Amino acid sequence: MFNQPPNPYNTTTLFRRSSGPGIFDIKLDGYIIFSLLSLMAIGILMVASASMPITHNSLGIVLKQSVYVLLSVFAVGAAIFIPLELWSKLTGFWLVCGLVLLVLVLIPGIGHEVNGSRRWIKIAFVTVQVSELIKLCGIMYVASYLVRHQDTYNSFLGIIRPLAVLSVMAVLLLLEPDFGASVVLFASCLGIMFMAKVRIRWFVMILLPLVAMVCLLVFFSPYRLARLMGFLHPWQHRLDSGYQLTQALLAFVRGGIFGVGLGDSLQKLFYLPEAHTDFILSIIAEELGVVGVCGVLGLFILFFWRGMYIAKQAMEHSRNFSAYLAYGIVFWIILQMLVNFGVNLGLLPTKGLTLPFVSYGGSSLLINSFAVGILLKIDLLNKMESLHAKRKY
Structure with missing residues (x-):
């Protein structure tokens, strides 16, 4: 589905030393951990x-x-x-879950308001900041989309779909309001597209309206x-x-x-x-x-x-x-x-x-x-x- 080579390290062989290198045979990246x-x-x-x-x-x-x-x-x-396939194959599900949470946080009585911003959902004694979850969901969605549509994402119509989804996320974040989270989400996903070698002209066409929208949001x-x-x-x-x-x-x-x-x-x-x-x-x-x-x-x-x-x-x-x-x-x-x-x-x-x-x-x-x-x-x-x-x- 994602045009990746067959992975010999499925969930069952991942933990068995006898079937080749397993997760216990390899050290974690010390620099990241440090x-x-x-x-x-x-x-x-x-x-x-x-x-x-x-x-x-x-x-x-x-x-x-x-x-x-x-x-x-x-x-x-x-x-x-957790197998990586759980994220790659269920990105649509995680995306829907994230959008539902973004809507729920805006509902009085469900969303928890702090300093004039409704960014949290309180579940029992735990308060969850929805914007953090939606960043991960958005990144997973864009990564999955670029792989599933690698033959078409460099066209105008091909790039519009993920941008439309990201725009919906950004609007819901702005309603909280959480301008910073929407900027980080959009910029991170644009960074992924840049690394995927999306044509520069699409970036220009994307960034100009974004800059204009940001100016309007600020001045109004x-x-x-x-x-x-x-x-x-x-x-x-x-x-x-x-x-x-x-x-x-x-x-x-x-x-x-x-x-x-x-x-x-x-x-x-x-x-x-x-x-x-x-x-x-x-x-x-x-x-x-x-x-x-x-x-x-x-x-x-x-x-x-x-x-x-x-x-x-x-x-x-x-x-x-x-x-x-x-x-x-x-x-x-x-x-x-x-x-x-x-x-x-x-x-x-x-x-x-x-x-x-x-x-x-x-x-x-x-x-x-x-x-x-x-x-x-x-x-x-x-x-x-x-x-x-x-x-x-």
């Missing part, structure tokens, strides 16, 4: 520091974040053991226009729309090269809102300095390098769905990181996007980690195929 666990560890440390003035009980929130991290490690393991929305003005002139609006940005910039200035020391931030003392979520990078900058920020950036660069390598290897093995899915996951994580860095540094307007694996939050950490597990699964299949080819010769 970057993931390091970012999670930094996250626990900085969430504990940044949340102390809010909770008055840092131990409680540290334990909660630690539980999220532990569950996320299990999510990585679960993704590794008082909320977004205020954010834009706070971004362009933060010091003139330092008591209203530019307040978060000016406080974040002060944290960077105060931190300097080496920081003021772990736990010694002043900006987290009710000056900087969302210090443990969207603006945790500013607290890292204040307490650990430029050195700490560069360390976090270096871990993401390591993740990007290995992720792109894994995707490239999958493409060389003619496993196109795996390659496109890997590219999408890497673009998603890195784009969200870049947006978060840009917001904290005053290079982008505030978007409400957390720093992956570092910011406080359960559902985003779990879903991002599950996506990394899929990436590691793709890497394992690459290595198994290489070992199988060597043993044949």
Whole structure:
């Protein structure tokens, strides 16, 4: 169905050593694991520091974040053991599930509202951020579509269908409102299309209307226009729309090269809102300095390098769905990181996007980690195929 070579490593042979290389014979990518666990560890440390003035009980929130991290490690393991065919053959099902959740979150009484945005569904004691799920569903759909329609996706009609589906997702996200998530979703999927060598002229035709639509959304929305003005002139609006940005910039200035020391931030003392979520990078900058920020950036660069390598290897093995899915996951994580860095540094307007694996939050950490597990699964299949080819010769 996906024009991929027969995979000798089906669900039954995957765990048997006697039938060739199995999953227990191959090591996980150490670079991905190192970057993931390091970012999670930094996250626990900085969430504990940044949340102390809010909770008055840092131990409680540290334990909660630690539980999220532990569950996320299990999510990585679960993704590794789930057959990749479950995602490739059921992308339509996952897409419908994601769209249904996006509709449900908009219904009062079902969607959970926080700070004027209805982005969460509360199930018992668990609150799920739907936008994180829909990013993964959208990436899977585009990866599957490009493989199933590889003979036609380079035509105008061929590229319209996935764009229409993505547009529906983006509109539903904007109704929450979650402008940042819609931008990351669209950009990640366009990145997959670029790696699939979709013609440049289609990108031009896609991007021009998108830019025009973004401008209209900003200028006809008082909320977004205020954010834009706070971004362009933060010091003139330092008591209203530019307040978060000016406080974040002060944290960077105060931190300097080496920081003021772990736990010694002043900006987290009710000056900087969302210090443990969207603006945790500013607290890292204040307490650990430029050195700490560069360390976090270096871990993401390591993740990007290995992720792109894994995707490239999958493409060389003619496993196109795996390659496109890997590219999408890497673009998603890195784009969200870049947006978060840009917001904290005053290079982008505030978007409400957390720093992956570092910011406080359960559902985003779990879903991002599950996506990394899929990436590691793709890497394992690459290595198994290489070992199988060597043993044949």
